[in-house]
Amino acid sequence: MxxxxxxxxxxxxxxxxxxxxxxxxxxxxxxxxxxxxxxxxxxxxxxxxxxxxxxxxxxxxxxxxxxxxxxxxxVPERKTIKNRLHLDIHAGGGREVPLATRRERVDAEVRRLTELGATAVRVLQQEGLDHYAVAMRDPEGNEFDVN
Structure with a gap:
């Protein structure tokens, strides 16, 4: 169910x-x-x-x-530690899309979200891995990723 x-x-x-x-x-x-x-x-x-x-x-x-x-x-208390749960925004198109194209799409979405008030924190990429993402924070500091 x-x-x-x-x-x-x-x-x-x-x-x-x-x-x-x-x-x-x-x-x-x-x-x-x-x-x-x-x-x-x-x-x-x-x-x-x-x-x-x-x-x-x-x-x-x-x-x-x-x-x-x-x-x-x-709630009255402020955020003080890293989230134990976060959202992933899938902007790249998935593994069937070439990595260079996914990177362009992710970077474009990061720019859009930054204009809305988010902050880019770091690029999540490792040499040899078919993965590209950017860690971000919303306007109150909650973490999320764009991949």
Whole structure:
């Protein structure tokens, strides 16, 4: 049996990360539940205190329905250590694509993501291996790779 799940990313600024990752992944903002003008209206209805509302956009969904819903949950503590889980963005096209072409595609995606607010950290490449990737950080420092 397949299990449905939602990916939750702790953060300081949900709206910032939701906007970054929606653009990075080609996702859209999740619509509020039916009958509610906004997620804040929904959460008020279920009893969430007003001081916990107002995060802005904090949920994104894959418009094709194939990827998981992602919720950016505001937490008080800052990120302090390396992620134990990270996303890989596949921009190169896979092993059937020549390495030089994959490198060009990955580098182009890295430039696009940098313009959106990400930071390139290092190139992940080793002589003799048919692999090319770039380690990056999102606007709050969460690690991810583009390959």
């Amino acid at each position: 397949t299990v449905r799940y939602q990916l939750v990313i702790d953060c300081a600024n949900a709206d910032l990360l939701a906007r970054f990752w929606a653009a990075a992944l080609g996702y859209e903002f999740a619509p509020a539940p039916e009958g509610f003008a906004s997620w804040d209206d929904y959460w008020r209805e279920v009893g969430v205190p007003e001081e916990e509302l107002g995060a802005g956009e904090d949920r994104i969904v894959d418009p094709s329905g194939g990827g998981p819903r992602i919720w950016f949950q505001v």
